Amino acid sequence: MIGDARGSLVSIEKGPQVPFEIKRVYYIFGTQLEVSRGFHAHKQLRQLAVCVSGKCRMVMDDGTSRKEVWLNSPDKGVLINNLIWREMHDFSEDCVLIVFASQEYDEADYIRNYDDFINVVTANAKS
Numbered sequence: 236m237i238g239d240a241r242g243s244l245v246s247i248e249k250g251p252q253v254p255f256e257i258k259r260v261y262y263i264f265g266t267q268l269e270v271s272r273g274f275h276a277h278k279q280l281r282q283l284a285v286c287v288s289g290k291c292r293m294v295m296d297d298g299t300s301r302k303e304v305w306l307n308s309p310d311k312g313v314l315i316n317n318l319i320w321r322e323m324h325d326f327s328e329d330c331v332l333i334v335f336a337s338q339e340y341d342e343a344d345y346i347r348n349y350d351d352f353i354n355v356v357t358a359n360a361k362s
Contacts, residue, residue, distance in 0.1 A: 255337035268328040285312040289330030296320040298356035
């Protein structure tokens, strides 16, 4: 992040910040209070998530441990690798969560059932 008296600027580009080519960008906003989102993993897709406004709580699960991260600043992001179960909770009313993705949308890449996710993670660990 850079800034001066006029304000701040955050630049996101491939490199140490984003270790993949960005092929898709989407954002989530207007999420109702008490609504949680996510509840899936991806077989190949990698993502960088940033709350450009407001805040939300990210839960990431690699099949053996869970990690919680509050995204509450536009200069803070979380890299979500493939085969990570993700959930988003506690959205503030003004939350805008932008996500940079390594692939275009592909429904076949989603794992939407937690038990299926654990089975894939276990099978990959044995390989």
